[in-house]
Amino acid sequence: MDFFLSLLVKGLTLGCIYALVALGFVLIYKATSVINFAVGEMMMLAGFLVTGFAGATGLGLPLGAAIGLTMLIMVLFGFALERGVLRPMIGRPVVGMIMATLGLGIFLRGFAPVLWGTDKKPLDLMLPSQPLRLDTILVTPVDLTGVGLTLFLLVCFAYFFQRTRTGIAVRAVADDQQAAMAMGIRVSSVFALAWALAGITAVAGGVIWGSKLSVDQFLALMGLKVFPVVILGGLDSVAGAVIGGLVVGVTENLFGGYFDKYVGGGLKDFVPYVLMLAVLMIRPYGLFGREVIERV
Amino acid sequence: MINRECGVFRTTYQADMALYAVPLARISVAAFFLLFTLVVPFVVDTKHLLWLNFVGISLVAAIGLNLLTGFTGQISIGHAAFMATGGYTAAIMTTRADVPFWVGLIAGGVFAAVYGLIVGLPSLRVKGFYLAIATLAAQFITEWVINHVKWIGGGFQASIIIPPISLGPVRFDTEIEKYYLILAVAVLAIAVGLNIARSRLGRAFVAIRDRDVAAEIIGVDVFRYKLMAFMISSFYAGVAGALYVYYVGTANIESFQIARSIELLAMVIIGGLGSILGSIFGTFFVVLLPFVLEDVLEYFRGLLPVTDIHTFVSQLKLMVFGGLIILFLMLEPEGLNRLWRNVKDYFRVWPFSY
Numbered sequence: 001m002d003f004f005l006s007l008l009v010k011g012l013t014l015g016c017i018y019a020l021v022a023l024g025f026v027l028i029y030k031a032t033s034v035i036n037f038a039v040g041e042m043m044m045l046a047g048f049l050v051t052g053f054a055g056a057t058g059l060g061l062p063l064g065a066a067i068g069l070t071m072l073i074m075v076l077f078g079f080a081l082e083r084g085v086l087r088p089m090i091g092r093p094v095v096g097m098i099m100a101t102l103g104l105g106i107f108l109r110g111f112a113p114v115l116w117g118t119d120k121k122p123l124d125l126m127l128p129s130q131p132l133r134l135d136t137i138l139v140t141p142v143d144l145t146g147v148g149l150t151l152f153l154l155v156c157f158a159y160f161f162q163r164t165r166t167g168i169a170v171r172a173v174a175d176d177q178q179a180a181m182a183m184g185i186r187v188s189s190v191f192a193l194a195w196a197l198a199g200i201t202a203v204a205g206g207v208i209w210g211s212k213l214s215v216d217q218f219l220a221l222m223g224l225k226v227f228p229v230v231i232l233g234g235l236d237s238v239a240g241a242v243i244g245g246l247v248v249g250v251t252e253n254l255f256g257g258y259f260d261k262y263v264g265g266g267l268k269d270f271v272p273y274v275l276m277l278a279v280l281m282i283r284p285y286g287l288f289g290r291e292v293i294e295r296v
Numbered sequence: 297m298i299n300r301e302c303g304v305f306r307t308t309y310q311a312d313m314a315l316y317a318v319p320l321a322r323i324s325v326a327a328f329f330l331l332f333t334l335v336v337p338f339v340v341d342t343k344h345l346l347w348l349n350f351v352g353i354s355l356v357a358a359i360g361l362n363l364l365t366g367f368t369g370q371i372s373i374g375h376a377a378f379m380a381t382g383g384y385t386a387a388i389m390t391t392r393a394d395v396p397f398w399v400g401l402i403a404g405g406v407f408a409a410v411y412g413l414i415v416g417l418p419s420l421r422v423k424g425f426y427l428a429i430a431t432l433a434a435q436f437i438t439e440w441v442i443n444h445v446k447w448i449g450g451g452f453q454a455s456i457i458i459p460p461i462s463l464g465p466v467r468f469d470t471e472i473e474k475y476y477l478i479l480a481v482a483v484l485a486i487a488v489g490l491n492i493a494r495s496r497l498g499r500a501f502v503a504i505r506d507r508d509v510a511a512e513i514i515g516v517d518v519f520r521y522k523l524m525a526f527m528i529s530s531f532y533a534g535v536a537g538a539l540y541v542y543y544v545g546t547a548n549i550e551s552f553q554i555a556r557s558i559e560l561l562a563m564v565i566i567g568g569l570g571s572i573l574g575s576i577f578g579t580f581f582v583v584l585l586p587f588v589l590e591d592v593l594e595y596f597r598g599l600l601p602v603t604d605i606h607t608f609v610s611q612l613k614l615m616v617f618g619g620l621i622i623l624f625l626m627l628e629p630e631g632l633n634r635l636w637r638n639v640k641d642y643f644r645v646w647p648f649s650y
Contacts, residue, residue, distance in 0.1 A: 274437065284422045
């Protein structure tokens with residue numbers, strides 16, 4: 001029972017961090033209907049930037065300043081990306097959009113190590129290294145920060161989308177671009193805003209994953225976990241991203257904990273994709289997504 | 297004989313579907329064939345022959361992917377998984393059942409085709425992004441299975457060593473012998489690809505790509521042709537995988553990871569979606585680029601601040617591929633093939649271009 005509980009808690013914290021990355025993806029899809037295959041690479045870029053500004057290997061800025069600067073750069077990066085790459089692609093077939101973001105991901109995966117080198121860089125959040133003990137269950141402070149950050153961002157996004165004028169404008173654009181335009185909403189600035197917000201979530205994800213795994217180009221691979229999460233939760237649902245993240249985190253931890261010894265390990269990288277394929281066959285729009293998927 | 301027509305003057309469907317659009321095409325194809333069979337192997341040294349062999353192997357897979365993504369419009373981010381299926385089928389059959397080379401090659405293709413059929417099944421229900429994700433899942437699941445099922449992959453990160461290629465009493469040991477073998481397979485792949493593209497099958501594929509509902513209305517059985525596209529495409533990939541494994545002499549999952557899938561996509565996009573000639577351009581470009589980059593950088597070694605040229609090139613390669621994919625998608629979605637056509641069109645009516 002203890003084993004089960006500790007797996008469950010581990011899965012939930014991990015799931016929260018998956019959800020953090022997935023939020024960035026969902027945000028982009030919701031507002032601009034672009035499928036961002038470069039979430040992981042954007043996260044990696046943010047991680048590299050933070051370690052580049054702070055830390056012993058970087059410029060030695062204080063952590064807060066480093067994260068602030070990184071956020072600024074990622075927001076600008078989001079703007080540039082939207083303007084330079086994705087706007088010219090509007091109206092093209094979806095396959096082209098997918099491949100453009102894939103291409104961006106490949107570019108960043110080559111670019112980051114050229115600039116910052118291939119060795120692992122630790123990202124120290126200056127949190128206590130002692131895990132917190134809840135009866136028999138251990139939770140590391142980094143994981144806890146990740147959970148806190150996810151919940152914080154979730155509340156922020158919920159407030160933003162439900163209560164603020166701009167947030168409602170984003171939802172209007174997501175619903176119908178032409179109608180939104182007719183109502184006087186500037187669609188292009190909504191798109192830019194969405195990419196800027198995605199840049200900020202990329203920083204959050206990059207910092208948490210970077211401090212868990214330390215920063216190198218393989219950080220980008222964590223972005224691939226986003227797909228099972230968003231397929232499960234629904235591509236355009238913020239709540240779905242969180243619940244999908246939790247489900248994926250818990251499932252892979254339980255499977256890994258109980259069955260890894262029979263198959264020689266690695267189930268964690270396998271189970272989410274099987275789960276995803278099953279969801280794709282049964283309910284392609286996910287648990288909370290809008291059922292507008294076009295049947296072939 | 298050597299003049300070109302100055303526009304499109306086809307009046308029959310037969311002329312439109314002809315393999316050689318103009319008499320000159322027949323001559324240039326024959327000339328290229330002679331060049332690659334009689335001239336290239338005797339002029340090019342072993343090192344560059346090795347490059348060409350890699351081009352030939354990748355070409356088979358790239359044509360396959362182009363039939364799926366370029367002609368039928370079904371994106372696959374998991375094509376390396378089909379190559380892996382073919383490669384491991386060939387490796388297992390050769391080492392355990394001692395089957396001859398050509399049986400392994402065909403069996404690799406057939407197994408990959410069956411696997412492709414299974415992976416393609418979601419395409420009947422979902423498309424676009426969802427299908428891309430399904431093929432991505434297939435990629436990871438295949439990698440995992442090969443790594444973790446001892447019977448297939450021989451253990452975690454293991455390699456299967458295969459004896460050198462032989463066809464009956466003839467053994468293919470040297471680079472030049474392997475070159476002819478790969479050339480034969482590649483030429484066959486091109487010929488079949490061209491004929492698929494111009495015939496009923498290819499036209500059905502294009503109809504599905506352009507608008508699936510309209511295709512269904514004019515009588516194209518969308519389900520059947522989509523699955524066929526997946527099967528043919530993964531057959532190509534399987535043959536390429538088997539050929540690769542035979543050529544290198546080992547089967548290792550390292551060579552069939554997602555990076556390979558993306559490289560194949562890069563070949564198809566940079567070369568030009570929906571064109572066999574484009575695939576040839578794209579494959580030459582994508583396969584040769586890292587080799588050439590490495591040689592060029594090696595030459596300027598003293599001027600560079602990097603110590604490990606090989607890793608530097610692998611990173612630079614990613615940057616160039618990613619950048620080019622974006623650039624081509626934005627500026628010239630029809631790829632290198634379109635650029636070539638532009639050049640041709642310019643000279644077609646030169647010097648009176650109006």
